[in-house]
Amino acid sequence: MERTDSQPSPFARRGQARRKAVPGDARRHNRALVLRTLFRSGPLSRADLARETHLTRVTTSDLAAELLADGLIEELGTRTDQGVGKPATLLGIVRRSRVTITLDLSDDEVFRAALVDLSGAILDRRSSKREGRTGKEAVDLATELAVALSESTDDVLLGVGVGSPGVVDPDGVVLEAPNLAWDGVDLAGHLASVLNIPAHVANDANAAALGELGLGGPTERSLFLIKVGQGVGAGLILDGHLVMGDRFAAGEIGHVVVEPRGEHCACGRRGCLETVIAAPLLRRRLSEADDEAKVRQAAGRRLGVALAPIVSTLNLREIVLSGPLDLLDETFRDGALDAVRERTMPTVGDNVEVRPTSLGEDDVHLGAARLVLDRELGVS
Amino acid sequence: MERTDSQPSPFARRGQARRKAVPGDARRHNRALVLRTLFRSGPLSRADLARETHLTRVTTSDLAAELLADGLIEELGTRTDQGVGKPATLLGIVRRSRVTITLDLSDDEVFRAALVDLSGAILDRRSSKREGRTGKEAVDLATELAVALSESTDDVLLGVGVGSPGVVDPDGVVLEAPNLAWDGVDLAGHLASVLNIPAHVANDANAAALGELGLGGPTERSLFLIKVGQGVGAGLILDGHLVMGDRFAAGEIGHVVVEPRGEHCACGRRGCLETVIAAPLLRRRLSEADDEAKVRQAAGRRLGVALAPIVSTLNLREIVLSGPLDLLDETFRDGALDAVRERTMPTVGDNVEVRPTSLGEDDVHLGAARLVLDRELGVS
DNA sequence: AAATCTTAGTTTGGAAGATAGACGAACAAA
DNA sequence: TTTGTTCGTCTATCTTCCAAACTAAGATTT
Numbered sequence: 044m045e046r047t048d049s050q051p052s053p054f055a056r057r058g059q060a061r062r063k064a065v066p067g068d069a070r071r072h073n074r075a076l077v078l079r080t081l082f083r084s085g086p087l088s089r090a091d092l093a094r095e096t097h098l099t100r101v102t103t104s105d106l107a108a109e110l111l112a113d114g115l116i117e118e119l120g121t122r123t124d125q126g127v128g129k130p131a132t133l134l135g136i137v138r139r140s141r142v143t144i145t146l147d148l149s150d151d152e153v154f155r156a157a158l159v160d161l162s163g164a165i166l167d168r169r170s171s172k173r174e175g176r177t178g179k180e181a182v183d184l185a186t187e188l189a190v191a192l193s194e195s196t197d198d199v200l201l202g203v204g205v206g207s208p209g210v211v212d213p214d215g216v217v218l219e220a221p222n223l224a225w226d227g228v229d230l231a232g233h234l235a236s237v238l239n240i241p242a243h244v245a246n247d248a249n250a251a252a253l254g255e256l257g258l259g260g261p262t263e264r265s266l267f268l269i270k271v272g273q274g275v276g277a278g279l280i281l282d283g284h285l286v287m288g289d290r291f292a293a294g295e296i297g298h299v300v301v302e303p304r305g306e307h308c309a310c311g312r313r314g315c316l317e318t319v320i321a322a323p324l325l326r327r328r329l330s331e332a333d334d335e336a337k338v339r340q341a342a343g344r345r346l347g348v349a350l351a352p353i354v355s356t357l358n359l360r361e362i363v364l365s366g367p368l369d370l371l372d373e374t375f376r377d378g379a380l381d382a383v384r385e386r387t388m389p390t391v392g393d394n395v396e397v398r399p400t401s402l403g404e405d406d407v408h409l410g411a412a413r414l415v416l417d418r419e420l421g422v423s
Numbered sequence: 424m425e426r427t428d429s430q431p432s433p434f435a436r437r438g439q440a441r442r443k444a445v446p447g448d449a450r451r452h453n454r455a456l457v458l459r460t461l462f463r464s465g466p467l468s469r470a471d472l473a474r475e476t477h478l479t480r481v482t483t484s485d486l487a488a489e490l491l492a493d494g495l496i497e498e499l500g501t502r503t504d505q506g507v508g509k510p511a512t513l514l515g516i517v518r519r520s521r522v523t524i525t526l527d528l529s530d531d532e533v534f535r536a537a538l539v540d541l542s543g544a545i546l547d548r549r550s551s552k553r554e555g556r557t558g559k560e561a562v563d564l565a566t567e568l569a570v571a572l573s574e575s576t577d578d579v580l581l582g583v584g585v586g587s588p589g590v591v592d593p594d595g596v597v598l599e600a601p602n603l604a605w606d607g608v609d610l611a612g613h614l615a616s617v618l619n620i621p622a623h624v625a626n627d628a629n630a631a632a633l634g635e636l637g638l639g640g641p642t643e644r645s646l647f648l649i650k651v652g653q654g655v656g657a658g659l660i661l662d663g664h665l666v667m668g669d670r671f672a673a674g675e676i677g678h679v680v681v682e683p684r685g686e687h688c689a690c691g692r693r694g695c696l697e698t699v700i701a702a703p704l705l706r707r708r709l710s711e712a713d714d715e716a717k718v719r720q721a722a723g724r725r726l727g728v729a730l731a732p733i734v735s736t737l738n739l740r741e742i743v744l745s746g747p748l749d750l751l752d753e754t755f756r757d758g759a760l761d762a763v764r765e766r767t768m769p770t771v772g773d774n775v776e777v778r779p780t781s782l783g784e785d786d787v788h789l790g791a792a793r794l795v796l797d798r799e800l801g802v803s
Numbered sequence: 804a805a806a807t808c809t810t811a812g813t814t815t816g817g818a819a820g821a822t823a824g825a826c827g828a829a830c831a832a833a
Numbered sequence: 834t835t836t837g838t839t840c841g842t843c844t845a846t847c848t849t850c851c852a853a854a855c856t857a858a859g860a861t862t863t
Contacts (some may be wrong), residue, residue: 443821468812
């Protein structure tokens with residue numbers, strides 16, 4: 044099986060401060076720029092690329108030759124619908140020139156793995172019941188899934204990307220994930236050494252946010268994704284950068300108190316956001332209620348109350364809800380949006396949009412794939 | 424009077440997306456890196472710089488020669504306390520080789536101007552009573568102050584930096600500042616053309632946050648500053664980047680509702696944060712109260728309630744309060760901190776720190792100076 | 804006192820990368 | 834057939850950083 048080597052990618056910034064710049068950095072930057080442009084703007088000629096990137100035709104030609112040699116792009120023949128002049132040779136991404144293994148560990152019951160190509164198409168899937176496994180056994184289960192996928196394909200593997208619950212540092216070490224009893228587990232290091240390909244790990248909600256931003260989509264965007272499942276987590280992207288926070292715990296909003304006299308929570312407090320909108324609890328409350336819509340709306344409003352200060356502070360526009368769509372339906376979302384609007388300035392609140400994830404269940408897989416794409420090819 | 428030219432600085436990113444890289448970009452990056460290192464780590468030899476920046480001695484020597492020619496740094500003689508080997512020639516920043524004019528327009532009554540050197544020392548000050556001026560008259564007042572300072576000095580001007588109330592876009596256009604009746608005023612363009620030096624404008628709270636981060640201080644830090652005055656604004660810096668928001672209105676938290684049945688606000692809502700902690704209102708309430716401490720604490724707690732979701736989402740550590748210290752005293756701050764801790768996860772809340780600004784009244788001036796330093800010299 | 808060692812800073816000769824300008828190729832229009 | 838346009842490449846040049854060698858200036862050892 045062909046493999047890319049597993050030395051750290053030049054694009055993997057891994058949280059270090061600003062460093063020196065050498066000419067080669069410019070080269071890598073421009074190579075990534077050309078690749079990114081091809082990702083976004085479909086098939087283009089070398090001259091198109093030069094116009095788009097503001098590099099010269101000579102330089103894009105040279106970079107294109109490099110990318111062609113690596114098999115990342117291919118010539119698609121000449122453009123037909125053209126006016127005067129020599130017809131352009133179109134270049135396009137070879138979607139299957141690299142594939143990524145992704146792991147979605149966010150579900151309490153099942154670990155899921157997928158094989159994703161450069162365009163974000165899912166080529167294969169695997170899954171295993173977790174059956175309560177924790178610690179090393181859970182690591183092994185995840186590893187087995189990844190190995191099984193890697194052995195099932197002859198495609199060139201770009202790397203493995205993981206969306207894991209809990210707090211994950213930029214090097215892919217899971218600092219704490221209570222439900223898996225992980226505490227300082229170097230998941231990225233383990234996967235990289237077993238599979239012998241680059242590995243990148245992020246928090247599941249963060250990964251979902253990356254996925255929602257769109258594979259190869261525009262860089263400069265901001266988005267706040269709230270992932271509702273057993274618990275509640277969030278991923279925040281500002282101007283294309285994932286916000287990690289002081290202890291890499293950004294997005295951990297499940298235990299923000301939204302109802303000081305509310306239900307008791309496993310964490311010891313009362314009225315945590317999780318006690319109001321986590322899937323099992325909300326589902327139970329719905330089954331017990333007379334007026335379902337009222338319960339949905341009230342739960343949404345509670346979320347909105349917590350979101351209002353965040354939306355104002357960050358001047359956010361896009362809020363995405365990920366999780367069971369029967370729970371996070373329009374009534375719920377409208378409740379959240381209403382509460383946000385009532386509690387923020389019009390100039391801020393009027394722009395806000397609360398919408399369900401556009402990728403459904405695959406948001407974590409696609410986000411994990413994007414993570415690998417970003418760090419290995421600089422396509423972000 | 425000597426002047427630096429007023430063409431846009433190569434460091435002024437002005438919000439545009441990622442662009443191509445040319446060898447010259449590496450040069451500028453490394454030049455800024457050397458300058459920044461000298462800023463932070465005091466006098467160093469060329470060889471020290473090479474070790475610190477991971478460039479070679481050849482390159483740091485070359486860059487140092489350039490900086491010497493520009494007068495930005497100087498040789499300070501040889502190091503004495505050294506062991507074996509040829510004694511090192513120490514290089515240091517010439518603090519007064521460039522000076523910045525700064526304008527603090529955050530006070531409702533008075534426009535203030537200052538002359539700041541590269542180390543953040545304030546060399547001169549001017550101020551003018553605003554006397555209710557708005558629109559063009561307010562622009563003229565600010566301009567006059569800046570012109571007066573520029574004419575009073577023979578130092579080389581690096582640029583002019585402004586902390587303005589309201590929403591300011593990255594090009595320095597004040598999109599809306601109700602109290603000055605500014606609505607799409609190109610303040611940066613105006614000042615740059617009148618003074619013939621580069622001009623940069625930011626929201627006052629954003630500027631204060633930049634100032635608090637420290638001139639020439641470490642890059643990779645995060646900080647949330649809340650500026651209390653006539654109104655309430657905030658500035659947020661994450662990993663060294665100022666958060667601007669979708670419509671450049673990030674930090675506008677004055678009209679977040681924190682008390683749904685609270686006092687009526689000028690904006691039409693009830694219980695906006697401003698009705699609770701803006702200086703004039705809080706002062707009035709204190710004068711009417713029997714138990715001052717209780718009022719302070721309650722006001723602080725209200726702020727804390729709004730902060731809790733923000734702190735959790737961003738995993739923030741440092742919260743800085745800027746404004747009249749008699750109002751934002753320890754009791755107030757403790758109220759805020761208590762409310763944050765009660766409403767966030769321990770791993771997040773235990774790290775949080777709520778402290779007063781360390782720069783006092785000059786935080787906007789120093790932040791505006793830092794803004795210019797960042798954008799003109801890349802020293803951030 | 805001479806030789807040796809160590810560290811600072813400079814000179815020299817690449818190597819890598821982007822570019823401007825020139826040029827052949829391929830096609831449309833006149 | 835000629836002219837004009839656009840594509841893509843070739844070449845010479847410029848910029849930047851770097852490795853290696855070299856000079857400078859002191860401490861340490863012999």
